Amino acid sequence: MTASTTPTAPTPPAEPRATAPTRARRVGREIAAIVSVGLAGALIFIINFGLSVDSGADDTALRFAGIFFLDLLLGLLAVGLVPLRRYVPLTTAILLAVAAALSSFAVPAALLALVSLATHRRTRDIAIATAVWLVSGAAAALLGLDLIGAPLAPVDLAITLAVTALLLAVAIAIGVSIGSRRALVASLQERAILVEEEQRLREDAARDHERARIAREMHDSLAHRLSLTAMHASALRYRDDLDADERAAVVETVHDNARASLGELRDILAVVRAPGSAESDHPQPTLDDLEALIATVTAATSVDTRIAVDTASLSPTVSRHAYRIVQECLTNARRHAPGAPVTLTVAGTVGDRLALTVRNPLPADAQTPTHAQAPTPGFGLIGIDERVRAVQGTLDITPGPDEFRVEVSLPWSISA
Structure with missing residues (x-):
């Protein structure tokens, strides 16, 4: 879970103290x-x-x-x-x-x-x-x-009062003019302070959004591979019945996932180190990479895949989010129901909607953690929900007594 932060009202600037030159x-x-x-x-x-x-x-x-x-x-x-x-x-x-x-x-x-x-x-x-x-x-x-x-005399008194009134009018006009100018300068200064504060708040919000995006990308990309690494490493520790070839295959899988995790971490850190670099500057996996994703989990989890979709005209943004959603669903299934078969259905037609369904049976001891479980990163289903809402999709999570089902409906394309 990510902690939500409530923006606070900007604090008015303190009255500046008079310095020695002032x-x-x-x-x-x-x-x-x-x-x-x-x-x-x-x-x-x-x-x-x-x-x-x-x-x-x-x-x-x-x-x-x-x-x-x-x-x-x-x-x-x-x-x-x-x-x-x-x-x-x-x-x-x-x-x-x-x-x-x-x-x-x-x-x-x-x-x-x-x-x-x-x-x-x-x-x-x-x-x-x-x-x-x-x-x-x-x-x-x-x-x-x-x-x-x-x-x-009355005439002289009238002249004196008229001259005095004229003199006072000039003095008052000068004073009002000075006061108006001071008020204008103060108003402009206050407006400049407010604009600067609003700009700072916008920058803070943009930084928070970027941090959340990077955290989500780290979770979506690294949690999947690290959980695979943890599961296969656990197999090496607890499976005494593996022969040399099987053990070598598991070690190779651990090595490949660790190396891939390191590469993805470097890509993410490159984004962090380069302010202003756009997300699109770093290619993200899409549904076209779904087969490679499934291949990384079949060694530990049986995945029944039913894909009936032509991704050629699918929005790249929707395709990226769909890939990450499937990746997170597979990670959750492997974490909470290790070894249980997973059924993945991806369907959709041009101009309609893209439908994703991930189902897996729940073991009897689903609430009992196993040694093969990777540590919970803290995003999980919340990250899925954020991605669905980001493209105006719908999410239906059904945790039944015997089966856990995630159904996602995404638009085929989204407005720019």
Whole structure:
């Protein structure tokens, strides 16, 4: 019996650990982001500070200094919070949006946080962050909480909000585009992994199929000859009544079967050693070789052969399987009913079906192993059933009390 193996679902690949170069690149990117938004924020802060001085706002020096340091402090704090956008994107975007309403220094950091949030493509989170940005910006402009110091007129407020909304739309579009590209790359990578896994499973299945085929061929070809060798060798051991000529004939039979077994084993090993070699590259016996097969067993088993079939138009594949089926039936008969006569019938007509029948009487002690029995290889009738199913045939095994019968019906030809 061959052990059946149940294919297991492919194991998802483990999340790759960050290597030292990967961590270094991440740290480098974060430092570059912090430096970039810091420099951009400082530039905007300086420009805004210059505008506040040129505007000649009539604020007291104390109020001006307070707003100045508040802008600078919030800007530096916003720059420091930039790395958090990777871990809590919505919270970071909201905090920096509020900071941007009060600090020109914080605007680049807040825009970067919004871009990072948009890469996740969560509409609700993007809407919340955008609303917080617009509401806090409008409130700060109405209250005059910036370096210019004076509340904006309605027209100026509308223009400011329109420009801010346009700026936010650009940032969101950039973030969504980056997120879509990342999702596409991840999808392609996942698909490539699945394709690779499917290919591996197909290769494993092909290897398993090839192993099973080789094992079946080894059983079908070697078990027959080895069982003959074991039986004749046993005769040499237990038959004291053999004369010199009979003993020499048995020794010659053992020698011939051993040599033939070695040759077949070499052929099989040649297939194993040559990946990709087709089964058809190594000629296999067919029903045309049936007489030679029967000749190897008649010394130990009487075979009554009734063959009425013209193999010229028979499918080569069907003919090969039929030969192996007959070979296995003869081996089983010799193993389980040693010395009992075997009746073999092979019949069929062109365009019809090929019928094989193998019968042998069962001895009274059929369940008791004899010294002439070869070890059971483990395939036997299962191998016959596999070959019958391989060519869409039918198999009927009848183990009666006095006779064991195997009836096989195979199609005359099979579709390619």
